[in-house]
Amino acid sequence: MQRLLITGISGGHGRLLAQRLRGSCEIVGVDRTPWEGRPKDITVHLADLRSHRVEDLFRRERPDAVVHLGLIRHDFDAILRHDVNVVATKRLLQYCADYGVEKVVVSTSSYVYGALPENPFYMDEDTALNVSRHYPEIRDLAEVDTLATAFLWRYPNIATAILRPVSTLGSNVQSSIGAYFKLPYVPTILGFDPLMQFIHESDLAEAMVAALERGARGVFNVVGPGAVPLGVAIREAGGTAVSLPEPLALFLLDRLFRYGWFPVPADAADFVKYPCTIDGRRFREATGFTPLLSLEETLQSVRI
Amino acid sequence: MSTTKEDVGRGSGNGRPRKRSRRLTTVTATPPVGTNANAKPTANAKPSARAKSAAETPPRAAAAAPAKRAIEPPPLSLLNRLRDAAGDAILGLDAFSPAFLRRIEDEVAAKLARAPMDLNAYGYDPWGLQADVVRRSMVISTLVYRYYFRVETRGAENLPSGRVLLIGNHAGQIALDAAMIAAAAFLEADPPRIVRGMGEYWLPRLPFLNVLMVRAGSVVGTPKNCVDLLDHGEAVIAFPEGVRGMNKSFTERYVLQEFGLGFLRLALETKTPIVPVAVVGSEEQAPSLGNWKTLARLLGMPAFPLVLAPVPLPVKYHIEFGAPMTFEGNPHDEDRVIGEMVEKVKSRIRRMMADGLARRKGVFL
Incomplete structure (x- = not known):
């Protein structure tokens, strides 16, 4: 691996990965927003991933590995987000095929499986992507995943790794789940306390490095150090769980989310009712990856 | 499971609290975590001190400092606290439970200590099992099993x-x-x-x-x-x-x-x-x-x-x-x-x- 292109490099995951790989290869980034105070040896191109300037970038920079982190999440309008994520991913993957990229890593999320009451505790990679059944807001994530999987099978010579990490916590990465755990009073649904898995942002960066270095090819669940019930996780992360009856919780959260005062839409409530826990065996066997931080450290990183 | 190296040299020496003191705080006899059983229940096992001791050391807070995180009751909502209190009233408060119930609690706790479990640092196994809930439900099951x-x-x-x-x-x-x-x-x-x-x-x-x-x-x-x-x-x-x-x-x-x-x-x-x-x-x-x-x-x-x-x-x-x-x-x-x-x-x-x-x-x- 000589030249690595990271999309969405100015985001938390992008910065962590770039800093982790500095010195071992040449790093080129692309993002819509600049990375203030970035190290000098990292180049960042400002571009929208949907624009054709990205193709120029491939033509000029000739990356041999691409990590696609340029996905947007809840802060945007759902239609725009779907458009950006799906269209940009499709184009980017096409450029990867056209310009001779050898390794591609796409990171989606374990949420693509959806939180259903009948979920087994440890879903493997062959489980259907059910998220749009109850939580259509993030079906774009499932579509990105499906696009990348199709790409994986269409180009057998490219080592494509699709990572589906569990809830990522940490101080650099902006995520809905992180914002949820940062609340002083964390709303939960009365009578439900599902198991949840977590991974620290630096461990996720490490997992991406492992996928790149091993040239892993396939779809992989990426899990952290273990699973605990939601209530324990909230307590460990320093918050206070407030259990509300479901109808009240859904009504309140829906309003608060619309006004921008709550980080997660009400449709996501299933994720605090039912388990969406995954089996990370395949990735562990393919790359030897094990998380460095314990569950305790991971949960406590929320408030650092 | 609940016995670790740290226990040696503390308490009764066999890693588990003595039988006599176990009667005081049954719950601590099997801390839900595999990390430590050195939650040595108080030694002042005089019958007269029973009520006092039970009041001073609520069952789950009686563990030693390292175990505190895993064992102390979660600062949850009022409702959860009420629920916990109700559970304690039924099962946990040894001072008020009749002797035959205490015997069953002891028996369940002793068996639980021998049952293979794979608990994480928070006392849960990979499928969400919690030893303390197993213990409580087994006490009820045992009563139904034997007497009903x-x-x-x-x-x-x-x-x-x-x-x-x-x-x-x-x-x-x-x-x-x-x-x-x-x-x-x-x-x-x-x-x-x-x-x-x-x-x-x-x-x-x-x-x-x-x-x-x-x-x-x-x-x-x-x-x-x-x-x-x-x-x-x-x-x-x-x-x-x-x-x-x-x-x-x-x-x-x-x-x-x-x-x-x-x-x-x-x-x-x-x-x-x-x-x-x-x-x-x-x-x-x-x-x-x-x-x-x-x-x-x-x-x-x-x-x-x-x-x-x-x-x-x-x-x-x-x-x-x-x-x-x-x-x-x-x-x-x-x-x-x-x-x-x-x-x-x-x-x-x-x-x-x-x-x-x-x-x-x-x-x-």
């Missing part, structure tokens, strides 16, 4: 110490037969086994019950859960009759309903021995006229039995664990081939049920 259903168990020595699939007949409208089999495996088998139930798919939708079910060791009965548990060396119980058996009418008592084939495929896939279990008694505990399917569908329940008894009747239970059966073959073979193996298990259960019926003196005796 007066269960007589045979063949507990047939339970191996590793992975095993328990297959039984299902009856009685509510899964008390599963609870009694679990109690039998916990109380009579050596080492004590915590039986993992395979629950109906609609159970996780029920508030509170879903949490209790998981904390007590049950999971939704998906094939993946079953395979994972068996690979982990657990004892898994399944009722291949499902609701067909549990919610059948009184006229069909002791008539085995159609068996699903999935359990045998899983046993073949994971090379797990099957221990057939016959329960006699459960079939009469809640006589039912039949199943009101339309109402069940309206309520989103798997069945709506028209039960005649307001509470399960105090029938006499007989439970028999049969010798382990091992099968070999292709787990993905056609239904006919798998069905023949299932029929072998079914006829063993049928025979054991007939034995149990012949042995008993009466429904309630």
Whole structure:
């Protein structure tokens, strides 16, 4: 691996990965927003991933590995987000095929499986992507995943790794789940306390490095150090769980989310009712990856 | 499990609190975590100090500092605190519990310490089991097992110490037969086994019950859960009759309903021995006229039995664990081939049920 292109490099995951790989290869980034105070040896191109300037970038920079982190999440309008994520991913993957990229890593999320009451505790990679059944807001994530999987099978010579990490916590990465755990009073649904898995942002960066270095090819669940019930996780992360009856919780959260005062839409409530826990065996066997931080450290990183 | 190196040199020296002091704070006898058992209960075990000591050291806060995180009660909502208090009032407050209840609590705690469990730093196993909830539910199960259903168990020595699939007949409208089999495996088998139930798919939708079910060791009965548990060396119980058996009418008592084939495929896939279990008694505990399917569908329940008894009747239970059966073959073979193996298990259960019926003196005796 000589030249690595990271999309969405100015985001938390992008910065962590770039800093982790500095010195071992040449790093080129692309993002819509600049990375203030970035190290000098990292180049960042400002571009929208949907624009054709990205193709120029491939033509000029000739990356041999691409990590696609340029996905947007809840802060945007759902239609725009779907458009950006799906269209940009499709184009980017096409450029990867056209310009001779050898390794591609796409990171989606374990949420693509959806939180259903009948979920087994440890879903493997062959489980259907059910998220749009109850939580259509993030079906774009499932579509990105499906696009990348199709790409994986269409180009057998490219080592494509699709990572589906569990809830990522940490101080650099902006995520809905992180914002949820940062609340002083964390709303939960009365009578439900599902198991949840977590991974620290630096461990996720490490997992991406492992996928790149091993040239892993396939779809992989990426899990952290273990699973605990939601209530324990909230307590460990320093918050206070407030259990509300479901109808009240859904009504309140829906309003608060619309006004921008709550980080997660009400449709996501299933994720605090039912388990969406995954089996990370395949990735562990393919790359030897094990998380460095314990569950305790991971949960406590929320408030650092 | 609850004994670690740090314990040596503290307390009684054998890593576990002395019997005398255990009576004071039963809960600390089995801290839910495998990290430390050096939660040495107070040594001032004078009877007069009992009430005071219990007040000073609420059961779960009595652990030593390193254990504090895992054991101290979570700062949860008022409702949760009330619920905890209610639970303590029923089970935990040794000062107020009669002697026979304390004996059972001690016995359950001692067995739990010997039961294999794989708990993380927070006291949960990978499937959400929590030792303390198992302990509480086992105390209740033991009371029901000994004094209500007066269960007589045979063949507990047939339970191996590793992975095993328990297959039984299902009856009685509510899964008390599963609870009694679990109690039998916990109380009579050596080492004590915590039986993992395979629950109906609609159970996780029920508030509170879903949490209790998981904390007590049950999971939704998906094939993946079953395979994972068996690979982990657990004892898994399944009722291949499902609701067909549990919610059948009184006229069909002791008539085995159609068996699903999935359990045998899983046993073949994971090379797990099957221990057939016959329960006699459960079939009469809640006589039912039949199943009101339309109402069940309206309520989103798997069945709506028209039960005649307001509470399960105090029938006499007989439970028999049969010798382990091992099968070999292709787990993905056609239904006919798998069905023949299932029929072998079914006829063993049928025979054991007939034995149990012949042995008993009466429904309630």
